[in-house]
Amino acid sequence: MTILLVSRSVTHHGGQDAIHRLAAATAEATGLPVRACFLDGAEPSLHAALDALPEDDEALLVAVHLPPDRYLDTWVRRAVAHWRTTRDRPLRITTTAPLAAQLALVTAVTEAIAGEYTELSGNPGPFRSPAWNQITRHRKHVLVCRGPRCTAYGANDVAVTLSERLAHHKLGDDDILVTNTGCLFPCNLGPLVVVHPDDTWYEHVDTALATRIADEHLRSDQPVDDKRTREH
Numbered sequence: 001m002t003i004l005l006v007s008r009s010v011t012h013h014g015g016q017d018a019i020h021r022l023a024a025a026t027a028e029a030t031g032l033p034v035r036a037c038f039l040d041g042a043e044p045s046l047h048a049a050l051d052a053l054p055e056d057d058e059a060l061l062v063a064v065h066l067p068p069d070r071y072l073d074t075w076v077r078r079a080v081a082h083w084r085t086t087r088d089r090p091l092r093i094t095t096t097a098p099l100a101a102q103l104a105l106v107t108a109v110t111e112a113i114a115g116e117y118t119e120l121s122g123n124p125g126p127f128r129s130p131a132w133n134q135i136t137r138h139r140k141h142v143l144v145c146r147g148p149r150c151t152a153y154g155a156n157d158v159a160v161t162l163s164e165r166l167a168h169h170k171l172g173d174d175d176i177l178v179t180n181t182g183c184l185f186p187c188n189l190g191p192l193v194v195v196h197p198d199d200t201w202y203e204h205v206d207t208a209l210a211t212r213i214a215d216e217h218l219r220s221d222q223p224v225d226d227k228r229t230r231e232h
Protein backbone atom coordinates (compact mmCIF):
# COMPACT_ATOMS: atom_id res chain seq x y z
CA MET A 1 0.00 0.00 0.00
CA THR A 2 1.24 3.49 -0.86
CA ILE A 3 0.13 6.51 1.11
CA LEU A 4 -0.57 9.62 -0.95
CA LEU A 5 -0.69 12.94 0.87
CA VAL A 6 -2.94 15.05 -1.34
CA SER A 7 -2.65 18.79 -0.98
CA ARG A 8 -3.90 21.91 -2.74
CA SER A 9 -1.58 24.09 -4.79
CA VAL A 10 1.34 25.46 -2.83
CA THR A 11 3.34 26.90 -5.65
CA HIS A 12 5.32 29.48 -3.79
CA HIS A 13 8.24 29.74 -1.41
CA GLY A 14 8.99 26.08 -0.87
CA GLY A 15 5.47 25.06 0.09
CA GLN A 16 5.64 21.98 -2.12
CA ASP A 17 8.99 20.98 -0.65
CA ALA A 18 7.49 21.10 2.82
CA ILE A 19 4.68 18.73 1.77
CA HIS A 20 7.30 16.38 0.36
CA ARG A 21 9.23 16.64 3.64
CA LEU A 22 6.05 15.77 5.54
CA ALA A 23 5.66 12.75 3.27
CA ALA A 24 9.26 11.68 3.96
CA ALA A 25 8.85 12.14 7.72
CA THR A 26 5.58 10.18 7.65
CA ALA A 27 7.28 7.41 5.69
CA GLU A 28 9.97 7.24 8.33
CA ALA A 29 7.40 7.21 11.15
CA THR A 30 5.19 4.52 9.59
CA GLY A 31 7.66 2.43 7.62
CA LEU A 32 5.27 2.71 4.66
CA PRO A 33 5.81 4.27 1.23
CA VAL A 34 4.44 7.80 1.39
CA ARG A 35 4.34 10.27 -1.50
CA ALA A 36 3.09 13.82 -1.83
CA CYS A 37 0.86 14.88 -4.71
CA PHE A 38 -1.36 17.83 -5.55
CA LEU A 39 -4.93 18.35 -6.56
CA ASP A 40 -4.12 21.51 -8.50
CA GLY A 41 -1.34 23.88 -9.35
CA ALA A 42 1.65 21.64 -8.71
CA GLU A 43 3.34 18.41 -9.74
CA PRO A 44 2.96 15.53 -9.35
CA SER A 45 -0.77 15.68 -9.81
CA LEU A 46 -2.99 13.18 -8.04
CA HIS A 47 -3.55 11.55 -11.42
CA ALA A 48 0.21 11.26 -12.04
CA ALA A 49 0.83 9.87 -8.56
CA LEU A 50 -1.86 7.22 -9.06
CA ASP A 51 -0.48 6.45 -12.54
CA ALA A 52 2.95 5.84 -11.02
CA LEU A 53 1.75 3.11 -8.64
CA PRO A 54 2.46 -0.51 -9.60
CA GLU A 55 -0.53 -2.48 -10.91
CA ASP A 56 -0.76 -4.62 -7.79
CA ASP A 57 -0.41 -1.72 -5.34
CA GLU A 58 -3.19 0.07 -3.53
CA ALA A 59 -3.41 3.70 -2.52
CA LEU A 60 -4.46 5.27 0.73
CA LEU A 61 -5.18 8.95 0.25
CA VAL A 62 -4.68 11.42 3.07
CA ALA A 63 -6.08 14.87 2.29
CA VAL A 64 -3.70 17.36 3.87
CA HIS A 65 -5.79 20.33 4.91
CA LEU A 66 -2.99 22.27 6.50
CA PRO A 67 -0.41 22.79 3.77
CA PRO A 68 2.60 24.62 5.02
CA ASP A 69 2.75 27.99 3.42
CA ARG A 70 5.72 30.29 3.76
CA TYR A 71 3.80 32.83 1.68
CA LEU A 72 1.18 32.89 4.42
CA ASP A 73 3.80 33.16 7.15
CA THR A 74 5.55 36.01 5.31
CA TRP A 75 2.36 37.86 4.52
CA VAL A 76 0.90 37.50 8.00
CA ARG A 77 3.93 39.44 9.21
CA ARG A 78 3.60 42.08 6.51
CA ALA A 79 -0.15 42.45 6.99
CA VAL A 80 0.31 42.85 10.75
CA ALA A 81 3.05 45.43 10.15
CA HIS A 82 0.68 47.34 7.85
CA TRP A 83 -2.12 47.03 10.39
CA ARG A 84 0.14 48.56 13.04
CA THR A 85 0.96 51.53 10.85
CA THR A 86 -2.72 52.20 10.12
CA ARG A 87 -4.16 51.69 13.62
CA ASP A 88 -3.44 53.44 16.88
CA ARG A 89 -3.56 50.42 19.16
CA PRO A 90 -0.69 49.10 21.33
CA LEU A 91 -1.79 45.49 20.81
CA ARG A 92 0.79 42.77 21.38
CA ILE A 93 0.68 40.34 18.48
CA THR A 94 2.66 37.11 18.48
CA THR A 95 2.68 33.98 16.39
CA THR A 96 3.45 30.32 16.88
CA ALA A 97 5.97 28.24 14.98
CA PRO A 98 4.53 27.11 11.63
CA LEU A 99 2.10 24.21 12.06
CA ALA A 100 3.87 22.29 9.32
CA ALA A 101 7.03 22.19 11.41
CA GLN A 102 5.24 20.46 14.29
CA LEU A 103 5.97 16.81 14.92
CA ALA A 104 2.29 16.49 15.85
CA LEU A 105 1.43 16.85 12.16
CA VAL A 106 3.42 13.72 11.35
CA THR A 107 1.76 12.03 14.34
CA ALA A 108 -1.68 13.05 13.07
CA VAL A 109 -1.01 11.62 9.60
CA THR A 110 0.46 8.47 11.13
CA GLU A 111 -2.61 7.98 13.35
CA ALA A 112 -4.93 8.56 10.38
CA ILE A 113 -3.07 5.85 8.46
CA ALA A 114 -3.49 3.51 11.43
CA GLY A 115 -7.25 4.23 11.62
CA GLU A 116 -10.22 3.10 9.51
CA TYR A 117 -10.37 3.59 5.74
CA THR A 118 -13.28 4.49 3.50
CA GLU A 119 -13.46 3.03 0.00
CA LEU A 120 -13.40 5.87 -2.53
CA SER A 121 -16.17 5.53 -5.08
CA GLY A 122 -18.39 8.03 -6.78
CA ASN A 123 -19.82 9.33 -9.98
CA PRO A 124 -17.14 10.67 -12.37
CA GLY A 125 -19.81 12.60 -14.29
CA PRO A 126 -19.43 15.95 -12.52
CA PHE A 127 -15.70 15.95 -13.31
CA ARG A 128 -16.38 16.41 -17.03
CA SER A 129 -19.94 17.68 -17.03
CA PRO A 130 -21.01 19.15 -20.43
CA ALA A 131 -21.72 22.33 -18.49
CA TRP A 132 -17.95 22.89 -18.42
CA ASN A 133 -17.70 22.87 -22.24
CA GLN A 134 -19.10 26.36 -22.53
CA ILE A 135 -17.07 29.55 -22.61
CA THR A 136 -19.35 32.18 -21.12
CA ARG A 137 -20.55 34.80 -23.61
CA HIS A 138 -19.66 37.68 -21.38
CA ARG A 139 -19.40 41.28 -22.61
CA LYS A 140 -16.90 42.24 -19.91
CA HIS A 141 -14.38 40.32 -17.88
CA VAL A 142 -13.70 41.92 -14.51
CA LEU A 143 -10.61 41.07 -12.47
CA VAL A 144 -10.87 41.83 -8.78
CA CYS A 145 -7.51 41.63 -7.06
CA ARG A 146 -7.78 39.67 -3.81
CA GLY A 147 -4.02 39.61 -3.21
CA PRO A 148 -2.68 40.34 0.27
CA ARG A 149 -2.14 44.10 -0.13
CA CYS A 150 -5.42 44.76 -1.92
CA THR A 151 -7.15 42.67 0.74
CA ALA A 152 -5.55 44.75 3.49
CA TYR A 153 -6.76 47.89 1.69
CA GLY A 154 -10.38 46.69 1.50
CA ALA A 155 -10.73 44.37 -1.53
CA ASN A 156 -13.18 42.08 0.26
CA ASP A 157 -15.76 44.87 0.65
CA VAL A 158 -15.16 45.89 -2.97
CA ALA A 159 -15.83 42.33 -4.17
CA VAL A 160 -19.02 42.07 -2.11
CA THR A 161 -20.30 45.43 -3.40
CA LEU A 162 -19.57 44.52 -7.03
CA SER A 163 -21.31 41.21 -6.61
CA GLU A 164 -24.36 42.80 -4.99
CA ARG A 165 -24.67 45.53 -7.63
CA LEU A 166 -24.33 43.05 -10.50
CA ALA A 167 -26.99 40.84 -8.90
CA HIS A 168 -29.19 43.92 -8.47
CA HIS A 169 -28.86 44.63 -12.20
CA LYS A 170 -29.39 40.93 -12.99
CA LEU A 171 -26.01 40.74 -14.72
CA GLY A 172 -24.75 37.16 -14.51
CA ASP A 173 -21.64 35.34 -15.79
CA ASP A 174 -22.98 35.36 -19.34
CA ASP A 175 -22.89 39.13 -19.29
CA ILE A 176 -20.25 40.18 -16.77
CA LEU A 177 -17.71 37.53 -15.77
CA VAL A 178 -16.03 38.41 -12.48
CA THR A 179 -12.80 36.63 -11.56
CA ASN A 180 -11.05 37.08 -8.25
CA THR A 181 -7.30 37.05 -8.76
CA GLY A 182 -4.07 36.96 -6.84
CA CYS A 183 -1.67 39.90 -6.93
CA LEU A 184 -1.75 41.85 -10.21
CA PHE A 185 1.51 43.68 -9.29
CA PRO A 186 0.76 47.42 -8.85
CA CYS A 187 -0.21 46.75 -5.24
CA ASN A 188 0.32 50.34 -4.12
CA LEU A 189 -2.66 51.32 -6.30
CA GLY A 190 -4.93 48.80 -4.60
CA PRO A 191 -7.61 47.77 -4.21
CA LEU A 192 -7.53 47.19 -7.97
CA VAL A 193 -10.39 46.34 -10.31
CA VAL A 194 -9.63 45.73 -14.00
CA VAL A 195 -12.25 45.69 -16.74
CA HIS A 196 -11.53 43.87 -20.01
CA PRO A 197 -11.66 44.05 -23.00
CA ASP A 198 -11.42 47.78 -22.24
CA ASP A 199 -8.11 47.34 -20.38
CA THR A 200 -9.31 49.82 -17.81
CA TRP A 201 -7.57 49.68 -14.46
CA TYR A 202 -9.38 51.25 -11.53
CA GLU A 203 -7.16 52.03 -8.57
CA HIS A 204 -7.86 52.66 -4.89
CA VAL A 205 -11.34 51.23 -5.35
CA ASP A 206 -13.69 51.62 -2.40
CA THR A 207 -17.32 50.56 -2.15
CA ALA A 208 -18.54 53.85 -3.63
CA LEU A 209 -16.34 53.43 -6.70
CA ALA A 210 -17.22 49.74 -6.94
CA THR A 211 -20.87 50.78 -7.11
CA ARG A 212 -20.12 53.27 -9.90
CA ILE A 213 -18.07 50.70 -11.82
CA ALA A 214 -21.01 48.27 -11.67
CA ASP A 215 -23.70 50.84 -12.42
CA GLU A 216 -21.92 52.95 -15.05
CA HIS A 217 -19.21 50.86 -16.68
CA LEU A 218 -20.55 47.32 -16.42
CA ARG A 219 -24.25 47.99 -16.83
CA SER A 220 -24.22 51.06 -19.10
CA ASP A 221 -20.81 50.68 -20.81
CA GLN A 222 -19.73 54.11 -19.59
CA PRO A 223 -16.31 53.94 -17.93
CA VAL A 224 -16.05 55.99 -14.76
CA ASP A 225 -13.87 58.55 -16.49
CA ASP A 226 -12.88 60.70 -13.56
CA LYS A 227 -11.73 57.62 -11.66
CA ARG A 228 -10.13 55.75 -14.49
CA THR A 229 -6.46 54.96 -14.14
CA ARG A 230 -3.91 54.90 -16.94
CA GLU A 231 -4.60 53.22 -20.25
CA HIS A 232 -2.00 51.21 -22.14
Ligand code: FES
Binds near residue numbers: 147149150186188
Ligand atom coordinates in the same frame (compact mmCIF):
# COMPACT_ATOMS: atom_id res chain seq x y z
S1 FES B 1 -2.22 42.65 -4.01
FE1 FES B 1 -3.47 43.58 -5.53
S2 FES B 1 -2.03 44.27 -7.02
FE2 FES B 1 -0.81 43.24 -5.54
